[in-house]
Amino acid sequence: MRIIRTLASIAVILSIVLQAACSSIDRSSELNHAHLAIGSSSKNDVVSAIGLPRETHKDEKQGIELWFYTGKPVATSYFIALPIASVPYGAGTTTYFTDIGPKNMGGKEPISLICIFDKTGRLLDVKRPNQEKQ
């Protein structure tokens, strides 16, 4: 019985930790594994699968719309509290911290996927610039 309880507790803790670890901004995995149906997917289908694009461009002459995707966040910062001093205060102690986390990490992320739509919002084509270069 005790083993079951321990395993259940571990499962709950793991699920919390894993949930906390999920970023809804980082879409790298979706971009790599999404199945987009060329010729039939609508804009809403694409958004449901991989989210909104980083940028869009309308080419009125050709009657197409381009959606540019980068899976990574624009910037990532960390808050890491490092204890630097402990001072007696009343019956206990007060601990002071400093933030040693790096800030605004990231940079110009290359375009990893381009969706091309026609005037009616139907997906015409999908390009993966990184893979095509290789």
Next chain:
Amino acid sequence: MKKIMMCLGVLLSLSGCANQKIAAVPGESFQPSKSEKIAISYSLVSKRINYLETLYRVLWLETNTSHQDFSGVWAPDSDLTTDVVSRLHQQGFTADSVYDAVPAEQIIAANQSLAADCLAQAAGEHREIPGTKLLPVSDFFLADRQNVELNKLTGELKDKGYRYLVQLTAMDIYGNAGMGMVIVAAYPNARVIDLKTNRVVWSTQMVHQEVYQLGGNLKALEVDGMTKTKAGLAAGINKLDFAAMWGLAVPQ
């Protein structure tokens, strides 16, 4: 954490209240009658949503920022204008959407012209949220600029019997996620142009927002044609108290 977020919400609302004291434009008076015709226009300068996400990593906190372009799935100006009109009707004002009063091309031209001015004025970016433009300083919205397209719009509205144009202008919209919650918000400048004199008679910064329990998932704001984003912004607008801001009622 929920309490902290609620406190932040209250503080943001209070900051809106604090701004109300300086909303009146020096040398101008504005206290509309509820029977006077008011035209409403809400414009988003860039059609993008800025994200800020805080993740708890047990030993540290991770903050991610990003921005996504929604111009391909939603043209927000008309919808947000309708939301403000609806709120003003609830408060007893005689308000119409500009889209019901003048041709859409004229409004788009005026909004694009104002957007170009805003972007030029707000050239700096938020360091914390790369890619996000700074709000223009509030003086920008008070300045008596000779904007040809805006003057065409105000002239036409005046000819159609409107007394005031209420213009809300936001640079972008925001989605903030942390501890299971998602907040969708916009921070527009709201100004009133007296169409009799074609002068700005009232101006303030405001915020409207809604808090969702979406497991901290910002992508939920994007799916189904951005239904949650639209509903959240509308719910926030529905909490704005224009009657109190304009000195016609006790704040609730």
